[in-house]
Amino acid sequence: MQYPEPIAKLIASYMKLPGIGEKTATRLAFYTLGMDEDDVKDFASALTAVKSDLHYCSICGNITEDDPCPICQDKSRDQSKIIVVEHSRDVMAMERMNEYHGLYHVLHGTISPSAGTGPMDINVPSLLERLKKHDEVKEVIIATNASVDGETTAQYLAKLIKPAGIKVTRLAHGLSAGADIDYTDEVTLFKAVEGRTEM
Numbered sequence: 317m318q319y320p321e322p323i324a325k326l327i328a329s330y331m332k333l334p335g336i337g338e339k340t341a342t343r344l345a346f347y348t349l350g351m352d353e354d355d356v357k358d359f360a361s362a363l364t365a366v367k368s369d370l371h372y373c374s375i376c377g378n379i380t381e382d383d384p385c386p387i388c389q390d391k392s393r394d395q396s397k398i399i400v401v402e403h404s405r406d407v408m409a410m411e412r413m414n415e416y417h418g419l420y421h422v423l424h425g426t427i428s429p430s431a432g433t434g435p436m437d438i439n440v441p442s443l444l445e446r447l448k449k450h451d452e453v454k455e456v457i458i459a460t461n462a463s464v465d466g467e468t469t470a471q472y473l474a475k476l477i478k479p480a481g482i483k484v485t486r487l488a489h490g491l492s493a494g495a496d497i498d499y500t501d502e503v504t505l506f507k508a509v510e511g512r513t514e515m
């Protein structure tokens with residue numbers, strides 16, 4: 317027996333999410349069918365709004381409703397430091413820590429020779445451009461994850477940035493190997509930033 321088309325389509329959509337197989341997708345689709353109509357409408361509009369209302373900040377690459385993003389617009393923030401992270405959710409993690417008041421740059425990935433991702437495929441050119449334009453930046457703190465690709469990316473960036481006379485530091489790894497920044501608690505993250513070492 318085949319499912320009616322609307323259900324089949326919803327199952328197929330759920331299966332596009334990471335970690336969702338056919339069984340879970342089917343369960344979610346039938347759950348959705350049983351949901352309150354208003355809740356389903358809110359869900360659907362939240363899904364579309366995340367694409368239509370959000371953009372990437374033209375300066376730092378973070379997701380934002382306004383361009384430049386509120387962090388880049390905030391002149392009271394320390395303009396001499398930039399923390400470089402892999403993902404927007406890492407910015408949220410750093411901000412939750414409430415101890416860092418500098419700027420950010422979001423790479424949207426890592427350099428990964430195994431996946432064939434090079435520096436031009438992620439947000440590296442805009443970082444270099446930004447450093448060239450803003451000589452008030454004195455330190456770039458590389459906060460890519462403690463994975464092989466995260467390390468490769470950190471080494472690559474350090475090699476490019478250091479000759480410009482900018483200090484390049486890396487988070488201290490009280491973070492366990494392979495740990496993701498966004499899953500790290502505030503205290504550990506704060507210690508990692510405080511204990512950062514020059515590359």
Ligand SMILES: [Zn+2]
Pocket residue numbers: 373374375376377378384385386387388389
């Ligand atoms: Zn920004």
